[in-house]
Amino acid sequence: GAVIAAAGLFFLPLASTVILIMLFYFIAGIGQGAYSTATAAYPVDLAKSGQAGRAIGWSQAARQSALSFGPAIGGVLATFSDFSTVFIISALMAVVAASVSWLKLPDLRQQKPVAKIKYNFRDAISNPIILGCVVAAFSLQFSNSVFLSFIPLYARQLPIAIIGLVFTVQGLMNVVGRPLVGEFSAKISRRVLAISLGMVSGAAGMLVLSLSSSFEFLIGSAILIGFSTGIGIVLLLTIVAEQAPGEKRGFVIGFHNTAIYLGLGTGSAIEG
Numbered sequence: 001g002a003v004i005a006a007a008g009l010f011f012l013p014l015a016s017t018v019i020l021i022m023l024f025y026f027i028a029g030i031g032q033g034a035y036s037t038a039t040a041a042y043p044v045d046l047a048k049s050g051q052a053g054r055a056i057g058w059s060q061a062a063r064q065s066a067l068s069f070g071p072a073i074g075g076v077l078a079t080f081s082d083f084s085t086v087f088i089i090s091a092l093m094a095v096v097a098a099s100v101s102w103l104k105l106p107d108l109r110q111q112k113p114v115a116k117i118k119y120n121f122r123d124a125i126s127n128p129i130i131l132g133c134v135v136a137a138f139s140l141q142f143s144n145s146v147f148l149s150f151i152p153l154y155a156r157q158l159p160i161a162i163i164g165l166v167f168t169v170q171g172l173m174n175v176v177g178r179p180l181v182g183e184f185s186a187k188i189s190r191r192v193l194a195i196s197l198g199m200v201s202g203a204a205g206m207l208v209l210s211l212s213s214s215f216e217f218l219i220g221s222a223i224l225i226g227f228s229t230g231i232g233i234v235l236l237l238t239i240v241a242e243q244a245p246g247e248k249r250g251f252v253i254g255f256h257n258t259a260i261y262l263g264l265g266t267g268s269a270i271e272g
Contacts, residue, residue, distance in 0.1 A: 001034025002098035010091035013084035029261075031094075037257050039063070041250040044241050045108050053238045057182010060234050064174035067148075072171070075164025124252050130243050133236045134256055136195060138263040140232050143202055145267030147209065147225050155213045166218045170226040177230025182238070195235050202228030233260070 008028025015021040040063075043055035074086040125131045147170070152163050181194075188194050205224030208217055237256060244252035 001031045001036075001038065002094045002101070003031065004028075004034065005031025006091040006094035006098070007031070009087050009094065012087045033257070033261065036063070036261075037250065037254040040237065040257060041241075041253045042105070042108070044249060044253075052241050053182045053234070054179075055182070056238050056241065057179045057234050060182070060237065061175050061178035061230075064178060064229065064233070065171045067171070069168055069171045072164035072168040075160040075167075079160050121255070124244075124255055127243055130240055130252060130255075133240050133243075134259040136199070137233065137236050137256060138259040140199060140202060140229065140236075141260050141263030142267035143206060144225055144229060145264045146206065146271050147221065148264065149268040150271070151218065154209075155215075155218055157213070158215060158218075162215060166215075166222050169219055170222040173223055173226025174230045177227055178234050181231055181234040188235070191235050191239065195232050198228045198231030198235075201225075201231070 005028045008024045008026070008031060011024045011027075012021065015024055039059065040056075043059040044052050047055035070090070074090075077086050077089065125134075151166060152160075155163055155166070181188075201224050205221045205228060208224060209221040211217055237253070240252055240256045241249055
C-alpha cells in the first residue's frame, strides 16, 4: 500500500493536466486505502485484552498528526523550494516507511489453519451499532473535509507557512486528544454522549470558520475541529473493533475506513 501511494505521489509533479492529477491521486488513494486499513487493524491485533482502545488511540494519533503536520512541513518546504520537491519527499518517506515495516513488523497471521467464518457486507450493516458508527464517521468527515480541502484557498491572503501552522494546531489537538480518549475509552460509560460532544465541537468549528478567514478565526476553527475528530474517530473505531468478529476485524475496520475517506472525498467534491 505504501509503495503504491509513493508511486502516485512521485508522478504528481509530472502531471500537466487535471486528468493526470486525478489519475495520480487515484493511484495514491489505492495505496492509502490499503495501508490505512491494515495499520488500523494491526495495532488492535497486537493489543492485549481490554487494550484495544489504547492501541487505536495512539495509532490514530500518529495517523492524524501526520495528516495535519504534513501540510505544515510541506508549506515550509514549498516556501523555500517548490511544490515538486514536496511531493517527491512525501513519496520517499512512504518508501522508507514501507521498508521499515517490511523488515521490523512481525507477521501476525495464524501459523495453523483456523476455521473460516462467513461474514460479509450484509452481516456488517445488519449490526445497528456498526452501521451507526459508519454513518457517524461518514458524516463527521464529510463536514470536516471543507477544512482539510479548502483552507489554502479560503485563506490565500495569508502566507503558505501560516496556513501550514493552522494545520499544525489541528494536528496538535488530535495528538493530545486521541491517546487520551483511547486510554479512557473503556471507562467512558456514555460513549454516544462523548461522540455527540465531538460532533457539536466540529459544527462549532465550521461556524467559526464561516465567520472570517483571518488567522485568529482559523486557529479557533482548527482547535474545535481537531478536538472533534480526536474524540469522534477514536471512539467510533473502538466500538467497531469491539463489535466485529476477531477473524473479520480487518474487514469491518476497512468498511469503517471506507466511510471515513468516502466522507472526505464526496465532501470535497460536493462542497467544491
